[in-house]
Amino acid sequence: xxxxxxxxxxxxxxxxxxxxxxxxxxxxxxxxxxxxxxxxxxxxxxxxxxxxxxxxxxxxxxxxxxxxxxxxxxxxxxxxxxxxxxxxxxxxxxxxxxxxxxxxxxxxxxxxxxxxxxxxxxxxxxxxxxxxxxxxxxxxxxxxxxxxxxxxxxxxxxxxxxxxxxxxxxxxxxxxxxxxxxxxxxxxxxxxxxxxxxxxxxxxxxxxxxxxxxxxxxxxxxxxxxxxxxxxxxxxxxxxxxxxxxxxxxxxxxxxxxxxxxxxxxxxxxxxxxxxxxxxxxxxxxxxxxxxxxxxxxxxxxxxxxxxxxxxxxxxxxxxxxxxxxxxxxxxxxxxxxxxxxxxxxxxxxxxxxxxxxxxxxxxxxxxxxxxxxxxxxxxxxxxxxxxxxxxxxxxxxxxxxxxxx
Numbered sequence: 212x213x214x215x216x217x218x219x220x221x222x223x224x225x226x227x228x229x230x231x232x233x234x235x236x237x238x239x240x241x242x243x244x245x246x247x248x249x250x251x252x253x254x255x256x257x258x259x260x261x262x263x264x265x266x267x268x269x270x271x272x273x274x275x276x277x278x279x280x281x282x283x284x285x286x287x288x289x290x291x292x293x294x295x296x297x298x299x300x301x302x303x304x305x306x307x308x309x310x311x312x313x314x315x316x317x318x319x320x321x322x323x324x325x326x327x328x329x330x331x332x333x334x335x336x337x338x339x340x341x342x343x344x345x346x347x348x349x350x351x352x353x354x355x356x357x358x359x360x361x362x363x364x365x366x367x368x369x370x371x372x373x374x375x376x377x378x379x380x381x382x383x384x385x386x387x388x389x390x391x392x393x394x395x396x397x398x399x400x401x402x403x404x405x406x407x408x409x410x411x412x413x414x415x416x417x418x419x420x421x422x423x424x425x426x427x428x429x430x431x432x433x434x435x436x437x438x439x440x441x442x443x444x445x446x447x448x449x450x451x452x453x454x455x456x457x458x459x460x461x462x463x464x465x466x467x468x469x470x471x472x473x474x475x476x477x478x479x480x481x482x483x484x485x486x487x488x489x490x491x492x493x494x495x496x497x498x499x500x501x502x503x504x505x506x507x508x509x510x511x512x513x514x515x516x517x518x519x520x521x522x523x524x525x526x527x528x529x530x531x532x533x534x535x536x537x538x539x540x541x542x543x544x545x546x547x548x549x550x551x552x553x554x555x556x557x558x559x560x561x562x563x564x565x566x567x568x569x570x571x572x573x574x575x576x577x578x579x580x581x582x583x584x585x586x587x588x589x590x591x592x593x594x595x596x597x598x599x600x601x602x603x604x605x606x607x608x609x610x611x612x613x614x615x616x617x
Contacts, residue, residue: 212236219255219530220248220280222387222600225504230602231545234533243519246528253280253507253526254519259537259557261516262529265508266561269303272527274564276509277301279603280528297448304563310449311567313434313441317365317427320570326361330575333360334582342586345616346593348609354466355458357579361571362457366450367426368415375411379404380458388600390608405451412450416443427453453568459604460502461572464558465579466607468496471547472580473592473612478549483584492549493577498556499547501532504605506560531557532605590614 217233224230237244237257244255256262265272278300295301299310316322337356341347359377360370368376382404385391392400416428423429431446441449472479482492506529514521521527535556536544559566566572583590593613599606 214241214244217244217246218248219246219528219602220253222602225602225605226598226600230504230532231536234530234536237530238533238537243517243521245519253528254521256516256527256529257533257537259534259540262531262534262557263561264516265527265529266557266564269307269563271511271514272508273303273511274301274307274508275303276507276526278507280505280507280526295448297442297445298452299449299567300452300564307563309436310441311563313436314427314430315567317430318567318570323570323574327574327578329364330357330361330578331582333357334579335586338582338586342614342617346611346613349469349590349612350462350466350607350610353583354469354579354607354610355462357465357575358458358461358572361575362454365427365457366415366453367419367424367428368454372411375407376454377458379408380455383408383455384459384604385599385601385606385608388608408451408454409447412447412454413443416446416450456566457568457571459606460566460568461575463502463604463606464497464500464572464576466610467500467502467605468493468576468580469583469590470592470596470607470610471496471499472584473590475547478547479584482549483588486581488549489577489581491552491554493573493580494554494556495547495549495551496576496580497558497573498535498541498551498554500605501535501556501558502605503558503560503566504532504601504603505530506564529557531560586617587614 212232214236217236219230219233224233234257237255242258242261244257246253246255256265275296299307302310334357337353341352347353355377359373363370363373363376381391382400386397386401386404389395393403416432419426419428419432423433428450431441431449434440472482482488508527508529510521510523510525510527512523535541535558538544559569590612592611594611596607597609599608
């Protein structure tokens with residue numbers, strides 16, 4: 212593969228191609244690379260330390276124009292008109308910092324520790340349902356069910372509505388994938404998902420407003436920022452963020468992490484022999500999988516990097532998945548090493564926008580992988596792995612597996 216062949220906006224690359232081969236070329240030959248696509252374009256940042264520099268400089272690289280490379284001239288306009296700038300991740304400091312403080316304490320390791328027993332119970336119930344059958348779709352039947360159940364519990368969403376939350380999350384994140392599309396249209400799919408989500412969450416928020424409880428929605432409603440509570444629409448937009456993000460990142464970490472273990476049986480055996488490696492193994496899954504493939508920023512002023520002039524208004528895409536395979540930082544980066552130390556990956560981003568749910572994602576991933584290895588130790592791949600048509604998340608749609616019935 213050479214530079215002229217690389218188009219990181221081509222979604223088919225993430226289904227049938229090898230984006231890691233493209234990122235390797237970019238890291239070596241063009242660490243700040245202009246990617247033209249259908250008359251539009253963006254700068255690709257592929258090296259670890261360059262990614263850090265941008266994450267650490269919100270004064271020069273803003274989140275307000277969106278965080279996903281949608282590649283439309285109306286992206287900034289859409290972010291404003293659709294109201295997405297009311298959402299935590301579409302704000303720069305200091306407003307982002309103040310919004311984050313409304314719920315930050317709910318996601319600390321200490322706050323989450325009491326949830327481990329409940330999370331483990333849910334994980335065991337999920338495995339109870341599949342273990343006797345000897346085969347399942349690991350994504351649909353296992354990996355996706357835990358984070359959906361946990362975030363719904365945290366937000367006070369009834370168990371009966373979990374399938375709806377899961378389906379709408381697929382439509383939101385996978386709007387460009389034919390499997391989830393309505394009438395073959397990504398735009399219609401995204402709009403339908405947002406409409407249904409906002410109607411449901413608006414009704415939920417209204418219920419909580421009248422009867423506050425210990426759930427996350429109540430915390431968003433009742434919290435104050437600069438002496439004022441969030442508006443009704445701000446509550447809905449940020450509840451939407453937590454519901455979608457609370458499912459997607461962890462679902463892909465669990466499914467991608469399990470796939471890595473299945474494809475590296477020596478590392479799986481190593482982990483089963485020495486369970487003390489589990490924390491480092493989870494970090495390696497996050498690095499190796501990089502569930503959020505990229506995060507976009509918009510340049511607020513002219514900046515020069517590696518001899519390239521990034522101009523104010525240009526879109527700058529930080530490829531987390533590439534930074535996490537940077538040969539200058541990670542030894543033998545394409546090797547899955549359950550004991551890799553140190554492992555300062557960027558799977559959760561960095562700086563002010565470091566993923567709020569990182570500790571929860573780590574906890575859920577660890578618990579589910581522990582339970583799978585204990586309950587279904589001889590699991591193996593049993594068919595074709597199907598990937599999501601997306602350049603934003605490293606999604607696995609289907610992972611057929613088989614195992615000795617338990």
